[in-house]
Amino acid sequence: MDIVTKQLKLEELSDLKYEVHIGDSEAVKYCKIMILKFVGEYGYGSGGNSDAIYMCAIGKAVLEAWEPSGLILDFSELTYEWGDQLEDVFYIGEDQYRNIPFPVALIVGEHSEEAIRTLILGVYSDQTTDDIDWVHRDLNSAWTFIEEKLTEYDRNKRL
Numbered sequence: 001m002d003i004v005t006k007q008l009k010l011e012e013l014s015d016l017k018y019e020v021h022i023g024d025s026e027a028v029k030y031c032k033i034m035i036l037k038f039v040g041e042y043g044y045g046s047g048g049n050s051d052a053i054y055m056c057a058i059g060k061a062v063l064e065a066w067e068p069s070g071l072i073l074d075f076s077e078l079t080y081e082w083g084d085q086l087e088d089v090f091y092i093g094e095d096q097y098r099n100i101p102f103p104v105a106l107i108v109g110e111h112s113e114e115a116i117r118t119l120i121l122g123v124y125s126d127q128t129t130d131d132i133d134w135v136h137r138d139l140n141s142a143w144t145f146i147e148e149k150l151t152e153y154d155r156n157k158r159l
Helices: 045-066 084-091 113-121 139-155
Strands: 017-024 032-041 070-079 104-108
Touching: 017 045, 032 045, 032 139, 045 070, 045 084, 070 139, 084 113, 104 113, 104 139
Parallel strands: 032 070, 070 104
Antiparallel strands: 017 032
8 A cells, every 4th residue: 555645844834934932920920921923924815824824823832832821922023914814813822721811912013003903893993903902012012911911810819
């Protein structure tokens, strides 16, 4: 019997690059916060589907490997114009610890903010990304958001 296979690698799904950074929470001493940064150009429309699949796979892998208490998705250097499947990436970590809350924040950049705004709020919405509490324009703001959520969860004995 001839068994024919093809070797595959996650990197074949996308040209996007990623970085992972971890830092200690100042608010809740035993918690760590992860920054998962994606850099590059997300494919337009359905051309970005494999990018979203790649981003989700990387996200699940790094959360499994380092088990942070919160996540910041950094899209500050991601170019994104259109493609609904990117929304799947926003849910990375939602089932990380079952009944323990897992805060997620998103950093947008000049080449992603407007398209992400319309993805989340709708094309005809008058709202801005300022109206979405988990979306931020810089790392300090996103980090503070995660710290506040961790503090709230710790205070309510949910961590």
